[in-house]
Amino acid sequence: MASLKELSKKKDLLTSGHRLCSGCGVSIAVRQILLAAENPVVVSSATGCLEVATTIFPYTAWKPSFIHSAFENSAATISGVEAMYKSLQRQGKIPEGKKIDFIAFGGDGGTYDIGLQSLSGALERGHRFLYVCYNNEAYMNTGIQRSSATPYGANTTTRPVGKKSFGKSVDRKDLTQIAIAHKIPYAAQASPSHWNDLVTKVRKALNCGGASFMNVIANCNRGWRNDTGKAVEMCRLAVQTCYWPLYEVENGKLKINLKPKEKKPITEFIKDQGRFAHLKRPENQHVVEELQHMVDHDWEHLLALEKLEA
Amino acid sequence: MAKLVSMTGNQAVAECMRQINPDVVAAYPITPSTEIMQIFSEFVADGAVDTELVTVESEHSAMSACIGAAAAGGRVMTATSACGLALMWEMLPIASVMRLPIVMTVVNRALSAPINIHCDHSDSMGCRDSGWIQIYSENAQEVYHNVIQAIKISQREGVWLPIMVCVDGFIISHSIESIELLEDEKVKDFIGEFKPRLPLLDLDHPVTYGPLDLQDYYMEHKKQFDDALRNSKETVIEVAKEFKKEFGYDYGLIDKYKLDDAEVAIVVLNSAAGTGKHVVNKLREKGVKAGLLRIRLYRPFPYEEIRDALKNVKAVAVMDRAVSYGAQGPLFPEITAALYDSPSRPKLKNIIYGLGGRDISIEEIEDIFCSLDDVVRTGKVGNVYQWIGVREDNKR
Ligand SMILES: Cc1ncc(C[n+]2csc(CCOP(=O)(O)OP(=O)(O)O)c2C)c(N)n1
Ligand code: SF4
Numbered sequence: 043m044a045s046l047k048e049l050s051k052k053k054d055l056l057t058s059g060h061r062l063c064s065g066c067g068v069s070i071a072v073r074q075i076l077l078a079a080e081n082p083v084v085v086s087s088a089t090g091c092l093e094v095a096t097t098i099f100p101y102t103a104w105k106p107s108f109i110h111s112a113f114e115n116s117a118a119t120i121s122g123v124e125a126m127y128k129s130l131q132r133q134g135k136i137p138e139g140k141k142i143d144f145i146a147f148g149g150d151g152g153t154y155d156i157g158l159q160s161l162s163g164a165l166e167r168g169h170r171f172l173y174v175c176y177n178n179e180a181y182m183n184t185g186i187q188r189s190s191a192t193p194y195g196a197n198t199t200t201r202p203v204g205k206k207s208f209g210k211s212v213d214r215k216d217l218t219q220i221a222i223a224h225k226i227p228y229a230a231q232a233s234p235s236h237w238n239d240l241v242t243k244v245r246k247a248l249n250c251g252g253a254s255f256m257n258v259i260a261n262c263n264r265g266w267r268n269d270t271g272k273a274v275e276m277c278r279l280a281v282q283t284c285y286w287p288l289y290e291v292e293n294g295k296l297k298i299n300l301k302p303k304e305k306k307p308i309t310e311f312i313k314d315q316g317r318f319a320h321l322k323r324p325e326n327q328h329v330v331e332e333l334q335h336m337v338d339h340d341w342e343h344l345l346a347l348e349k350l351e352a
Numbered sequence: 353m354a355k356l357v358s359m360t361g362n363q364a365v366a367e368c369m370r371q372i373n374p375d376v377v378a379a380y381p382i383t384p385s386t387e388i389m390q391i392f393s394e395f396v397a398d399g400a401v402d403t404e405l406v407t408v409e410s411e412h413s414a415m416s417a418c419i420g421a422a423a424a425g426g427r428v429m430t431a432t433s434a435c436g437l438a439l440m441w442e443m444l445p446i447a448s449v450m451r452l453p454i455v456m457t458v459v460n461r462a463l464s465a466p467i468n469i470h471c472d473h474s475d476s477m478g479c480r481d482s483g484w485i486q487i488y489s490e491n492a493q494e495v496y497h498n499v500i501q502a503i504k505i506s507q508r509e510g511v512w513l514p515i516m517v518c519v520d521g522f523i524i525s526h527s528i529e530s531i532e533l534l535e536d537e538k539v540k541d542f543i544g545e546f547k548p549r550l551p552l553l554d555l556d557h558p559v560t561y562g563p564l565d566l567q568d569y570y571m572e573h574k575k576q577f578d579d580a581l582r583n584s585k586e587t588v589i590e591v592a593k594e595f596k597k598e599f600g601y602d603y604g605l606i607d608k609y610k611l612d613d614a615e616v617a618i619v620v621l622n623s624a625a626g627t628g629k630h631v632v633n634k635l636r637e638k639g640v641k642a643g644l645l646r647i648r649l650y651r652p653f654p655y656e657e658i659r660d661a662l663k664n665v666k667a668v669a670v671m672d673r674a675v676s677y678g679a680q681g682p683l684f685p686e687i688t689a690a691l692y693d694s695p696s697r698p699k700l701k702n703i704i705y706g707l708g709g710r711d712i713s714i715e716e717i718e719d720i721f722c723s724l725d726d727v728v729r730t731g732k733v734g735n736v737y738q739w740i741g742v743r744e745d746n747k748r
Contacts, residue, residue, distance in 0.1 A: 082555045084424075084552050084553065086420065093562075093564070094564045097560055097562070097563035097564050098563065098564045098566065099563045099564060099565040099566070099569050100569070102560040102563060104558070104560055105558060106558055107552040107553070107554075107555070107558040107559050107560075108558075108559075108560045108561065109419075109420060109423050109552060109560075109561040109562055110561065110562035110563070111416055111419050111420070111443065111446050111450075111561075111562050112416065112442055112443060112446060114412070115412065115413060115416035115443070118408065118412070118413035118416035118417050118420070119416045119417070119419060119420040120420055121406055121408070121413070121416075121417045121420060122376065122378065122406065122416065122417035122418060122419060122420025122421035122422070122423075122424065122428075123420040123421065123423065123424040123552055123553075124420075125376045125404040125406045125417065125420075125421050126375060126376050126404070126420070126421040126422075126424035126425065126426045126428075126553065127424060127553060128404050129375040129376055129402060129403065129404035129426060130375060130425075130426060130553070132402065132404070133375070133402050136553065142553065142555065159409060159410060159413070160409070160410075160412070160413050160416065162409065163408055163409030163410070163413055164413075166409070167406070167407070167408075
């Protein structure tokens with residue numbers, strides 16, 4: 043377990059001066075992840091808010107070596123980097139003891155949707171790398187279009203609320219379970235609101251010896267339409283409502299890291315978010331109920347899975 | 353000692369890759385290039401090479417992994433054809449503008465639809481503007497030599513560009529030829545050690561690849577890139593000279609066959625040159641002043657050399673094994689542009705042939721030369737743009 047004191051002494055690998063929106067949850071999550079790494083890292087990123095806002099030429103906010111090649115292939119790109127590392131180390135061109143950690147970032151659009159194939163391929167091949175989906179639940183960089191991580195009932199620019207629409211009409215995809223189905227040694231869900239849990243998970247992931255995956259919820263105040271400065275609070279509510287359970291699967295064994303003593307209703311999570319504002323209208327009550335039902339169902343399912351694997 | 357062997361074009365490329373011993377190779381199967389990777393995988397399995405083989409889930413990921421690997425700092429190779437090259441399309445300009453020395457054999461094949469596994473150049477022509485150096489090869493011996501030279505060209509200081517070495521699917525990839533294999537050690541010496549430039553894995557000097565580049569720098573960077581690609585022509589010549597010195601084989605940007613005194617000539621890419629040269633020989637015996645120009649380097653395009661090579665010819669047929677649909681064959685407008693300023697400015701025809709593996713016969717090429725003869729006699733070109741070898745009715 044990392045102590046705050048220890049982490050506070052480390053240098054930020056994503057420097058200030060990047061141009062992510064103020065209060066963006068993505069930068070908070072990424073900083074925590076990079077602080078957790080114990081070895082030097084090489085980062086790849088998919089196209090999206092994180093990449094465009096941190097690398098505006100002639101500046102870069104990245105202290106480690108960084109590569110962005112396209113939107114859908116952060117995992118495939120880092121596969122190549124890791125393969126070269128392996129090849130050069132085997133040939134003695136990189137000393138035996140010189141360990142480098144490889145981290146690929148992608149937004150939910152670049153991971154759940156267009157990048158799923160490249161992620162799946164890289165996980166199956168077992169490259170030693172950590173893939174982090176920073177999940178802000180929509181295509182934020184192009185202006186808040188729905189992705190398959192967007193929750194049921196949310197208002198987005200491609201599934202807007204209208205006379206005949208209450209927003210997104212289908213449930214989100216469960217990407218963490220899809221990643222787990224690849225039988226990788228480590229996979230987890232985390233949140234920047236629970237930094238200690240997150241940092242511990244990153245360390246486990248980077249030391250698992252193979253491919254690992256983390257799905258990290260990251261508030262986007264522009265897309266979720268909440269007050270700037272509430273990123274961590276929003277992420278915490280996601281955990282407390284069991285909308286975003288913190289759990290991990292280590293060598294096939296599932297563990298829920300936090301079971302709220304008192305599970306908050308989903309209304310707590312959605313009440314201060316503009317993307318759900320229309321759900322306060324009486325005619326949309328059924329949507330809130332359905333969303334609650336989905337969250338409850340997934341949570342029960344997760345509890346059952348944990349029991350099954352105990 | 354160099355040894356004479358019988359092998360297919362694909363075997364020759366795989367052998368070449370064994371001799372080069374790249375650090376990383378990404379592989380995804382597509383006919384007719386599949387065999388290259390199958391044979392190479394056996395070398396990996398037997399430990400004959402040090403290569404880390406990345407068996408990706410698609411060609412898009414193959415090129416993405418090549419980009420990651422090349423940026424990490426080492427020699428990187430792959431091979432593909434047709435739909436596979438099309439699926440890589442998005443990544444091709446990324447590889448080139450990042451100045452990554454990736455060497456890819458493109459075993460030319462027709463694009464779908466309709467699906468067809470045989471040779472034409474619609475695949476490599478479709479990505480001619482992606483900023484890769486493109487070299488075309490007449491036969492198995494040449495593709496073997498071209499891949500070796502490509503390794504050296506791609507990483508030369510001032511170049512640092514990816515290279516596509518093109519060769520005709522099935523016609524060359526699957527036909528057995530007698531070829532001379534160079535000695536492993538000599539190939540190794542010729543290509544030299546790889547010295548990475550700005551590698552991601554140099555932890556003491558971190559780099560950022562692929563930033564956002566807006567209105568204030570984008571054009572400067574593209575201009576620098578265009579200059580680099582244009583200048584690489586000199587390196588292609590230099591490396592050919594070094595290759596000649598070392599191994600005795602002579603390559604240029606273009607291959608001039610009996611052109612010096614030719615009155616009529618055809619311009620071709622890849623394997624059709626073999627048949628074309630045979631026809632030229634036949635016609636020469638009959639006293640026809642026929643010649644052939646084969647383009648070896650297609651990007652950067654050698655305008656001056658082509659203008660010079662065709663300056664005394666009166667009529668030229670540019671043979672395209674691909675179509676820029678709704679326009680002409682892709683080679684034709686470039687030859688036209690090359691000759692526009694030529695004081696003698698030959699008459700030009702554009703012949704579309706061989707799509708989807710349709711054979712081009714000796715008789716057809718003779719017919720083309722006959723029609724050029726007519727052009728010279730009458731001074732009239734007639735239909736500039738023509739398809740040959742196409743059935744015009746349903747009787748045949
Ligand atoms: C092949 C391709 N399609 C579409 C785009 C346009 N595009 C760039 S970023 C982006 C959305 C990114 O969304 P996400 O992955 O969720 O990351 P976020 O912007 O939310 O950080 C899209 C659609 C692209 N760059 N490439
Ligand atoms: S739009 Fe959202 S995700 Fe993108 S930088 Fe702004 S707050 Fe962050």
